[in-house]
Amino acid sequence: MKIDIGISQEQRQAIAKGLSRVLADEYTLYLKTHNFHWNVTGPMFNTLHLMFEGQYTESATAVDQIAERIRALGYPAPGSYKQYAELSQIEEEPGVPEWKDMVVQLVGGHETVARTAREVFQQAEQADDEATADLLTQRMQLHEKTAWMLRSLLE
Template sequence: MKDLRTITPDATKVNTGVKNPEKVAESLTQLLSGTYDLLIRTHEVHWNIEGPMFYSVHMLTEGQYGELFNATDVLAERIRALGQLAPIQPGGLVNPDAPKKDAAPATAEKMVEMLKDRHEALARLSHELVEIAEKAKDPVTADLATARSTVHEKAAWMLRSMIAH
């Protein structure tokens, strides 16, 4: 019998019919990382927005960061269901190419535009994941990626509408 104190997580082989679950999980990990990064940025905007757009952006981002937080768990659990490990280190969840904290504060319009751009990027990444999942005969991940794209496209539309000229 194994000593339960020494069990460590490891990738495992699954036999559910998914072809190349490693590649699917790798794409899911990219989506998870982007979602987590957007969760943090959405909080930053939520906390720091000022001006005439304050209330509407503050309320919109509150709903968005809640949804994003829930999505991170769904994405990570799908990676595990494919027999792969979800990111273990914080660096695997946060975008290392993100602007540094000493950057000058942005205007409300720039903050909203940044969130819109990131939602659009995650929608594109979700579309790519649908194709990868379908080629791997993984309808579960394809459905998950389609749902994520729906969320990101709607969020981008709402944000885009806020800064339309």
């Protein structure tokens, strides 16, 4: 059935493609944060263990919202590790770094999601896609704030 929501097929396709990159970044960051939650040690254990749990829980909700927006635009949402690895700008961590490196990596991950969201926001804005723009604004705010909070642990 034809989708007639006031956004052209070409614009919907471009936005969905961009949102797929946001989804891949968000999901990769979710996995990394969950890994660090399980494996953090050291003097900051309790603080980071709880902080990471809050962060990955929030990301789990976000990936669903992003994927559902892609579907509402009429395109399939990526859903495999292979697709995420191809689309994400966030590097996976194969080992268990010490807590400070975990924090540094997560700062970088949150900043990456914010940058990707900002790129896609411009496409959504040009297409008058307020729903996607709102979703991306929320993601940018959250990731910029989280990056700031994590950076503060290192100062």
